Amino acid sequence: MTPRSLLGKFVVGILSVFVITAGGLGVAVTSGMLTVGQPTVEEVRTDWGAVNPETSEIRTEIDLHNPSSVGVPGVADVTYAVGMNDVTVAEGTSNNVGVPTGESTISLLTRMDNQKIPAWWATHINNGEQTTVSIQPAISLPLISKNLPAEERSFETNLLGAFESNETQTMTAGERTVLRVTETDAEWGEATEERTPLNVDATVENPTSGDVAFSQLGYTITMNDVTVAEGTTDGEVNVAPGERTSFSIDSTFDNGKLPAWWESHVENGEQTTMDVQFYATVDENGETKKVTLPFLSKRVVFTTDVLGGGETTTKTVPRTEATEFEPPKLQSVESEWVVPETGNTGIRTSAVVQNPNQPGSLFADRLSVDANYRVLMNDVQLVEGQTSQTLDSGRSDLELSGDITDREVQQWWVGHVNNGEETDRVVERDVTVDAGFARLPVGGEAERGTITTDMLGPVDSNSTLDFSVAGRQVGTVSGTQAEWGDATMAETPIESSAVVKNDQAESIHITEIGYRVTMNDVVLADEANERDIEIAPNSEKTIRDTVPLDNSKLGDWWKTHLQQGEESTLSVEYYVIVEYQGYTERVELDALNYEKSVTTDMLGNESA
Incomplete structure (x- = not known):
């Protein structure tokens, strides 16, 4: 994070x-x-x-x-x-x-x-x-x-923005239009610790031939299903035939309910759906009906980021039930590596989402989509990309990308080596559609797999190598071993050893140990170290050495690895300088020298 x-x-x-x-x-x-x-x-x-x-x-x-x-x-x-x-x-x-x-x-x-x-x-x-x-x-x-x-x-926040409208709407009782609403507005009253007043105003017209009388108005306000205000107002609102009038509905939040709301707000990722529903009773021809007021009833989703300092959003969403909504489908996801000549490598992901809701329908115009792509290697987040955009009816193409820094490559490498050359790979492709009333995941489950390598496997510990000085066989090298030490961000040690036997009647001396390790021709280690090791006549000694691979070079190697289709050739070369009777000879330690092809599949396209 x-x-x-x-x-x-x-x-x-x-x-x-x-x-x-x-x-x-x-x-x-x-x-x-x-x-x-x-x-x-x-x-x-x-x-x-x-x-x-x-x-x-x-x-x-x-x-x-x-x-x-x-x-x-x-x-x-x-x-x-x-x-x-x-x-x-x-x-x-x-x-x-x-x-x-x-x-x-x-x-x-x-x-x-x-x-x-x-x-x-x-x-x-x-x-x-x-x-x-x-x-x-x-x-x-x-x-x-x-x-x-x-x-x-x-x-x-802007919770009252949803109530500010000059768009004409209609209210019906059964199939009959009883009011036209030409304007709505709202404002907060002076809040205290105990209560928060909310006043909603509406300007209406009566297109009927008779009086429209609201004998009583009621309201319910919930925040994440926590009821913070409910009740009815006193007084009658009467709109004469063909007349225009304005009226107000006053409600009051019970602030004592806010701690329970805050709990839900935090548990919901600092997101709240505030549902303000107003209704009225209408006396029409001697019959009383309870009619919802859609021009006043609003649903607002707002988010905060109190800890992170991120963006605060407020969004008005439809109060229509989900029966007419058909969720979009994620049709395809394709990812590819991006390897520039300079700078960080990255991943580019393309996704196709199909929205079956028809153009002009409520949900075709109100959908938005959030897409995320994440690759985790032994819990190291190697790359993450994300995008957000409006989702039109029909096909929508999404593109997202993310960079991989050299440091993240080093972190993965260290974890891979210290975990016995094994990496748990998790590839997450998340696409979530926000329909206002709900957030619906349309992506598939995370892909999981394991990447294993055996870079030190070719070391032949059972072979015996004869070596000569000035054309004379003087001893053997056997029991070669190589294993990883504890890798750090700075270096990855290879702990190597070999048994050198002196078959002659005079001492021999090891005066130098050298090594060279490359991956795809990127040199990770290339040193020659002077030593003073004496092996007595007709005896043997175990020679040990540590080869520190320079992890700062891993970023250069990583680019070649991707350019070659996630394939690398590891080349290891060891030698010693042996001195005997005034002569010196360079002896290649063939049992430790090898080339190894290593492949990975970071994106999970095929088994690794």
Whole structure:
């Protein structure tokens, strides 16, 4: 997950102050004798945790890299308060924060008080549906206490936009038009912690030959099926034949229901469907009928991103039932690699979606689609692409793409090697249609598979090689072994060994060990190391060496791998320099030398 929260950003700032303070002290104490570098924040992940009507957990994880040889002790206390329009909704403290050397993760947990939601909601409404989220952090060190500057961001909603219309609509009783509605509008009253007034106005015409009398008006307002307002209004609205008039319907939110709504809002990915339904009773020719008011009844879907600072959306959706709706179908998905001459490689995915709803129908004009493509390798997200667009009637072509950085290639490679040359592959192709009243997935299930390789398999541990110096056979090489060490982001070690036997009456010496490892002619290792290894007469010794593959070259190799249809040739060459009776000879270690063809199928087109 990418860095997404104000809380995460503030903790990063706090740790920066902490590290500078403690790191500087470390440098002073050691007088430069130790390696001290500035720690960096690799990733910040923040999301909602458990939520109930009382509290909402905010969970933050911060991945740190401290290149210093000295860790920062856990002596700092971090406090923070989260405010929404100056209503403090969450307060937390993290004690004994420290930064060890190398990679580490700091986890923070605070609980948002959902009982503060009514107070915040009142400020949101009274502020024109705008909210400013702020976090006030502070850090306490021994003998030091410091408040850090608060950071703020704002978001707004437009819940009443759906009621603002000058489009003429009709209301029927049975099959008879009883009213024409020429204008609607709505506005909030002054909200308090206990209640939120909502006033809806309508201008109507009576095309009939008799009076249309609304003896009573009723309303129900739900937010994610949580009823926040319901009731009836007093007073009669009478529209004379051929006349135009305006009337209002006043409703009131019970803000005590908002904590339950907030629970549903967070659990639903910060998305809410607000359903405002008004109805009236009509006295027509002595008969009373209950008639819904479609020109006032609205359904609004709004989303927020309180933690991430992303886009806030408000969308008016039809209140029509889904009986006339036929969901679109995902007809095909095709993916291909993109390998530019310079820059990151990537994946381009094309999808075809068929919308069977006819042009001009309600759902043909109101559908939108979200498409996502994701490739996971041993839980490393290798690539992700996404797109959103309106879905027309008939065929729609979608295209999405995503980049693969060299760092992501290295992360996958490290996981693949350390997992015994095995990768669990997950390819997700998600296409979701938003019909307003529901989000409908039309994509298939994720494709899962396993990629296995055996790059060190050709090493022949059973062979025996005779070697000579100056034309004279002096010994043998046997028992060759090669296995992977623990790979890191920087390098991938190959741990190799061989048994060298001296068959002569005088000592022989190994003065140099060299190696060269390439994949598709990209050199990952090429070194010669001087050694001073003596093998006594008529004895043997196990020679060990570590070949560190330079993982910074994996990005170059990756491009060649894709260009060659996900196929690579691994070439490994070893040699030793042997000295005997003043003569030297280069001996190729044939049992360790080989070429190996390696293929993968990252996109899941065929078995790997």
